[in-house]
Amino acid sequence: MPKVLVSDKLSPTAVQIFKDNGVEVDYLPDVGKDKEKLLEIIGEYDGLAIRSATKVTEKVIAAATKLKVIGRAGIGVDNVDIPAATAKGIIVMNTPFGNSITTAEHAISMMLALARQIPEADASTRASKWEKNRFMGVEVTNKTLGLIGAGNIGSIVADRAQGLKMKVIAYDPFLTADRAIDLGVEKVELDDLLARADFITLHTPLIDATRNIIDGAAISKMKDGVRIINCARGGLIDEVALKEGLENGKVAGAALDVFLEEPAKGNPLFDMPNVICTPHLGASTTEAQENVALQVAEQISAYLNTGEVINALNFPSISAEEAPILTPFVKLAELLGSFAGQLTETAISGVRITFEGEVAALNTKPMVAAALNGVLKPLLGDVNMVSAPVLAKDRGIAVETVSREEQTIYDNLIRLTVITERQERSVAGTVFGGGSPRIVGIKGITMEAELTPNMLYVTNEDKPGFIGRLGTLLGQLDINIANFNLGRLEQGKDAIALLAIDQMLDDSQIEQIARLEGVVQAKALKFTV
Secondary structure (H helix, E strand, O other): OOEEEEOOOOOHHHHHHHHHOOOEEEEOOOHHHOHHHHHHHHHHOOEEEEOOOOOEOHHHHHHOOOOOEEEEOOOOOOOEOHHHHHHOOOEEEOOOOOOHHHHHHHHHHHHHHHHOOHHHHHHHHHOOOOOOOOOOOOOOOOOEEEEEOOOHHHHHHHHHHHHOOOEEEEEOOOOOHHHHHHHOOEEOOHHHHHHHOOEEEEOOOOOOOOOOOEOHHHHHOOOOOEEEEEOOOOOOEOHHHHHHHHHOOOEEEEEEOOOOOOOOOOOHHHHOOOEEEOOOOOOOOHHHHHHHHHHHHHHHHHHHHHOOOOOEOOOOOOOOOOHHHHHHHHHHHHHHHHHHHHHOOOOEEEEEEEEEEHHHHOOOHHHHHHHHHHHHHHHHOOOOOOHHHHHHHHOOOEEEEEEEOOOOOOOEEEEEEEEEOOOEEEEEEEEEOOOEEEEEEEOOEEEEEEOOOEEEEEEEEOOOOHHHHHHHHHHHOOOOEEEEEEEEOOOOOEEEEEEEEOOOOOHHHHHHHHOOOOEEEEEEEEOOO
8 A cells, every 4th residue: 555644734635535545644744844854754655745844855855765756735846856856756746727716816806906995995994094085996897907828827817807897808829819719808919918908917927938028118008007916926027117117107006916036025016005915825715725735635646556647747648668668759749849839929729740650659648748848838837748738728729649650761750730820830850769859850841950958040031141141140149059950942942040059049149140131030949958
């Protein structure tokens, strides 16, 4: 019988779930705070269920001689050393969807409190001031709510806002037209949202593309008197720019549950009378905490009893027998997805993955999950091989797989096609002897390239002298070229240059490359290889 330690406070129902599934469980909710005790006993257990109090350090993992799985009741796993767990073959799971309703409800609550100045009015009334005329609020009925991010939580906010008779517009690069219709929202570009929204609420992960998505330039494009709500991630809003917008009256008010630095102490926004602040309460309801506790108990039990992997952050759904064969193809699929995902800037309506040759006879599900993970991660950030198919389905992305066991010129080939509202973009790759992944085709253009951590992708008109001008410019920018790969359809038509470079290009350098005569697109790509 497998044995699990619960080292943080979980509900009695979660503990019972372990027992009902034939798992022996020790409920020791205070041991997570006692580092020495945890080190002393962790070697007895096959599974560990935690919240945020238990710190699963490299030292703890080294002492966990029997441990097979760590389950975090909640989303954040900052308290788990995932690389150390991975190195030791320990699966790390979380419960990413258990608090969606709670977080969405908090955003709606913050919006309503902001509209009617409830916290400030409460403080004034408690001070016996009775300033009825001071707190003139606004209705939300018939107002326009702008969603930045229309994923799981954003879609729930949209539904609740529509119940309040608000018009909802949404900016989300992954939101398809069909999905927007299903949600009852109008899909718009970011600048359009900024110009039209009376209230703006953010529901997007913090990645490079979304960091400071609300900055001074964005605020200048907003309606006068806009109100901003952020219950997603600190860092999505430039707090200095927001303070300036509040001071000059451009922004009528802001409601913030998250901050750039947490715990937030002495934040300048705390002194603003038209700002509501809460201490990252998005997931803090009894129901949400119960949901994630039950989910983590079910997930750990399923893995220990049947080997089923659910919401794993560091391990694909691959059996021990399949792993040596599948691993290089899973890596290739993820790299192809990452390549396409980094180049896609409009809503994705579909992804088609074609397997040809020997790879078509293998278990392709992990490869599909890896490819979707690669496609979605550049925009969503917080995604893994297990959650990627669910997120694709939630966003209305049709996933098609095609298998052809007959060989072409390669023993094995994976072709990934991303379908958007504007175009289809395909990239193909193969695994050479020794498990080395290679790109062998981009947009129908044959070329062979090894993927490296930092790359430059350029599409251009095939004209004499272009490659020389590109190389000269990179030299002037002090960028060293490690590898130069070229391809074209035919003379004078579209051409592609894919360069391995020694360091990542910044935005200003990319802009200079994009201004070269003949350049159609220039993009810096980053890969984990």
